[in-house]
Amino acid sequence: MKTKSAARNIFYGGSLFFLVIFVALTVDSHLYALNVSTDQAGLTEAVVRGKRVWEKNACIDCHTILGEGAYYAPELGNVWIRRGDPDDPEVAREFIRDWMKSQPSGVEGRRQMPQFNLTDQEINDLTEFLRWVSTIKTQNWPPNDAG
Amino acid sequence: MKYPTQKIALAYFAVAMALFAIQVLGGLLAGYVYVAPNFLSDILPFNIIRMLHTNSLIVWLLLGFFGATYYLIPEEAERDIESPMLAYLQLIILVIGTLGVVVTYVFDLFPGNWLLGKEGREFLEQPLWVKLGIVVAALIFLYNVTMTVLKGRKTAITNILLIGLWGIAIFFLFSLYNPGNLVLDKMYWWYVVHLWVEAVWELVLASILAFLMLKLTGVDREVIEKWVYSIVALALFTGLLGTGHHYYWIGTPGYWQWIGSVFSALEVAPFFAMVVFAFMMVWKGHRDHPNKAALLWSLGCAVLAFFGAGVWGFLHTLAPVNYYTHGTQITAAHGHLAFFGAYVSINLAIITYAMPHLLGREPYNQVLNMASFWVMSAGMAFMTFTLTFAGTIQTHLQRVLGEGYMDVQDQLPVFYWMRFGSGAVVVIGVLMFLYATFVPASAKTPQRASAAPAE
Numbered sequence: 110m111k112t113k114s115a116a117r118n119i120f121y122g123g124s125l126f127f128l129v130i131f132v133a134l135t136v137d138s139h140l141y142a143l144n145v146s147t148d149q150a151g152l153t154e155a156v157v158r159g160k161r162v163w164e165k166n167a168c169i170d171c172h173t174i175l176g177e178g179a180y181y182a183p184e185l186g187n188v189w190i191r192r193g194d195p196d197d198p199e200v201a202r203e204f205i206r207d208w209m210k211s212q213p214s215g216v217e218g219r220r221q222m223p224q225f226n227l228t229d230q231e232i233n234d235l236t237e238f239l240r241w242v243s244t245i246k247t248q249n250w251p252p253n254d255a256g
Numbered sequence: 257m258k259y260p261t262q263k264i265a266l267a268y269f270a271v272a273m274a275l276f277a278i279q280v281l282g283g284l285l286a287g288y289v290y291v292a293p294n295f296l297s298d299i300l301p302f303n304i305i306r307m308l309h310t311n312s313l314i315v316w317l318l319l320g321f322f323g324a325t326y327y328l329i330p331e332e333a334e335r336d337i338e339s340p341m342l343a344y345l346q347l348i349i350l351v352i353g354t355l356g357v358v359v360t361y362v363f364d365l366f367p368g369n370w371l372l373g374k375e376g377r378e379f380l381e382q383p384l385w386v387k388l389g390i391v392v393a394a395l396i397f398l399y400n401v402t403m404t405v406l407k408g409r410k411t412a413i414t415n416i417l418l419i420g421l422w423g424i425a426i427f428f429l430f431s432l433y434n435p436g437n438l439v440l441d442k443m444y445w446w447y448v449v450h451l452w453v454e455a456v457w458e459l460v461l462a463s464i465l466a467f468l469m470l471k472l473t474g475v476d477r478e479v480i481e482k483w484v485y486s487i488v489a490l491a492l493f494t495g496l497l498g499t500g501h502h503y504y505w506i507g508t509p510g511y512w513q514w515i516g517s518v519f520s521a522l523e524v525a526p527f528f529a530m531v532v533f534a535f536m537m538v539w540k541g542h543r544d545h546p547n548k549a550a551l552l553w554s555l556g557c558a559v560l561a562f563f564g565a566g567v568w569g570f571l572h573t574l575a576p577v578n579y580y581t582h583g584t585q586i587t588a589a590h591g592h593l594a595f596f597g598a599y600v601s602i603n604l605a606i607i608t609y610a611m612p613h614l615l616g617r618e619p620y621n622q623v624l625n626m627a628s629f630w631v632m633s634a635g636m637a638f639m640t641f642t643l644t645f646a647g648t649i650q651t652h653l654q655r656v657l658g659e660g661y662m663d664v665q666d667q668l669p670v671f672y673w674m675r676f677g678s679g680a681v682v683v684i685g686v687l688m689f690l691y692a693t694f695v696p697a698s699a700k701t702p703q704r705a706s707a708a709p710a711e
Contacts, residue, residue: 113412113478116485124492131496134515135443138508142439146507149437157436164376164434165368170303175506176583177442178378181290181302183661184583213297220662221297242438248513250505252580253658 146246159238162231171222173256175247182220184256189243191254198240205236257613259330261337266614267347268323269607273690275316275354276600280679280686282309287676291669300362307361307374307381313595314379315354318424320603321460322346325401325417327610328467333408342400349393353386360386377441379449380431387431394425412481413463413470416488420459427451439507446502453599454565455495458526461561461602462487468554468609469534473541483533490526498523501573505582513575520573527558527566527598534558546618549625549692553605556629560597560636568593568640580655585668586647593640596632604629604689611693621692628692632685639678646671 143149163169168185169178175186193201209232213221227235257263286305289295296305326343330336337343359365360383366372374381382390398421405414430447466484470477500516503509534555545551568590572581581587612619646668653664 113482113485116482116489117412117415120485120489120492123489124496127493127496131499134497134511138443138503138512139440141509142437142443142507145509147437147439152437160436160438160441161368165373167303167307167374167376167381169376169378170306170381171301173583174438175442177502177506178583179303179306180583180585180588181306215294217294220293220665221301223297223301223303245439245507247505247507248510250579250582252655255654255658255660255664 148241148244151241151244153237153241155234155237156241157238158231159234159236159241162227162235163238166225174242175245176250182222184251185239186242186245186247187251187254187256189240191256201240202236205239206232209235257616259336261340261343262327262330262610263614264337264340264343265323265327265610267344268319268326269611269614270694271347271351272316272319272323272603273607273693275312275319276686277690279309279312279316280683282312284676284679284683287672287679290672291676304361308358310379311357311361311381312354315350315357317595317599317603319347319350320607321421321424321457321464322397324460324464324603324606324610325397325421327606327614328464329401329404329414329417332411332414332467333405335404335408338400338403338407342396346393346396346400349389349396353382353389353393356386356389357382375434377434377445380445384432390428391425394428398422398425411477412484413466416459416466416484417463420456420463423456423459424452427456442506443503443508446499450499450502451496453594454498454523455492457599458491458495459488461557461598462491462526462530464602464606465530465534465554465557468550468605469537469541471609472543472545472547472551472554473537474543474545475537475541479540480537483529483537487526487529487533490522490529494519494522494525501575501578504575504578517574521570523573524562524566524570527562530558531562547609547612547622549619549622549629550605550609552626552629553601553608556633557597557601557605560593560601560633562597564590564593564595564597564640568644571644581647581651584647584650584655585643585671586651589640589643589647592643593636596636607693615696617696620696624688625692628685628688630685631688632682635678635681635685639675639682642671642674642678646675 163174168174171179171182173180173184173186176184188205189201192204209225209227212224215221282305285296286302286309289297289302289305293302326337360372360374361381364374366383367374369383371384374383375387380387401421402418405418427448430444433444435441435444462484466480469475470480496519497515498520500512501520502516503512504516535558538551538555572578572586572590608625649668649671650664653659653667654661
């Protein structure tokens with residue numbers, strides 16, 4: 110590289126080139142998310158409301174979901190599978206409801222989850238959200254049910 | 257200080273450093289909750305502590321960038337800041353927003369409110385009114401600094417700095433988009449998070465580092481600017497498609513495993529180039545600048561960013577590795593050293609350099625400042641090692657053997673105790689730095705000790 114202006118032009122041209130590729134791949138991935146990896150038909154209002162419950166209580170600042178979040182509490186992207194029964198959706202549903210109602214455990218030396226005082230509607234919505242998330246096609250991540 | 261309006265930086269640095277103190281104390285508290293999980297669990301749960309820890313970090317780093325910009329642009333553009341009034345207005349908006357965020361997180365007065373309630377996506381938990389305030393503050397800032405540069409001398413340093421700052425503002429707009437589909441949410445969430453810290457923030461970092469090298473080493477501007485264009489070219493060529501390493505397992509196409517692996521492996525390159533750049537300039541430089549502490553922080557920044565962002569990033573970035581390590585303590589280890597090495601250090605470097613000028617004095621408290629570098633860096637390095645070991649064990653037990661999350665965590669307290677200890681060392685280092693920076697020795701030394709031997 111001989112001069113400053115050559116370096117500058119490579120910076121501008123190259124960055125623009127890679128930005129265009131990145132945006133094009135984003136469009137492709139956006140369509141893939143809509144058409145392939147997520148259950149668009151199952152994305153009901155309850156699921157969206159459940160996502161708001163998830164956000165309103167900052168769940169992600171202890172848990173992870175699809176591996177992203179804090180690392181203080183278990184992965185929840187597959188909690189529906191880990192705590193459920195493929196033949197009986199009531200098992201996971203009941204587990205989540207009981208779990209939310211029984212926190213905090215108060216056990217000494219054990220990480221504590223707060224009591225969020227969710228309404229029955231909110232618990233149902235949150236459960237729907239977690240069920241929907243478990244159906245996302247994630248290239249087979251996590252490696253096992255432990256999440 | 258050649259231009260009176262550079263003084264604006266002082267207010268920004270002061271607020272940034274106050275938040276820095278809050279950030280590390282929050283971190284220490286979170287580290288303590290890891291080993292004593294019942295502590296404060298009723299009144300200040302872990303998620304709230306973590307929001308305060310991460311958000312105060314982000315805000316103070318940005319305030320540091322803004323302060324650095326107000327400090328260096330007048331010298332580069334050779335004219336005063338367009339409007340000091342707007343600069344202070346911007347700071348007031350940001351301080352009000354910050355206070356609003358703290359109150360919202362701690363007291364949760366308007367849960368679920370669309371405007372006043374916290375939004376609860378990681379790092380973007382700020383309520384909507386604060387996000388909009390940030391946008392307004394950003395517009396004021398960009399107007400102010402862009403006008404200053406356009407009417408003044410244009411240099412590569414200001415050019416790259418402005419591109420970085422405009423990029424920060426533009427990508428922040430994606431924080432306002434929160435679709436109901438979690439996959440789309442995550443995709444565009446990374447437009448803020450990754451394209452900030454692994455793309456446009458690197459432009460700001462490189463630009464400040466170049467400014468410091470210019471001042472501290474006295475190497476020819478032409479040489480420095482050629483270097484810095486090459487560094488930021490490498491940063492964006494690798495960093496943009498490097499976003500792919502976040503698109504492996506979140507419901508995005510499989511081709512990202514190839515793109516993400518290749519390009520994010522190359523993300524080491526700009527950080528390596530920064531190390532070579534910084535040491536070459538010091539080696540070539542003929543200036544014996546009195547501010548040794550600023551030079552130490554500058555070189556330390558390049559080295560620690562290379563290890564934290566570069567090496568520790570590469571450690572878990574290849575898709576077949578990341579399949580097992582994704583979302584474990586390995587990520588936490590990388591996050592800590594990367595942020596400290598790259599963005600904390602560059603801020604402390606420019607603050608260390610600028611403060612004596614802002615106060616109109618010779619460099620002061622140099623030994624204490626340099627000691628704080630070693631204490632902070634040692635603490636942070638040790639924390640990174642302990643979390644890396646914890647993450648390695650976690651990866652094996654949980655991801656390979658399939659043991660339950662909490663069963664695995666119960667086997668890791670020894671590492672979390674060591675992390676807490678290293679966190680305490682970091683806090684001591686921060687307090688030393690704050691003292692060295694803001695409590696200058698009362699008597700003004702008329703001149704530097706003339707007996708200092710040449711090295």
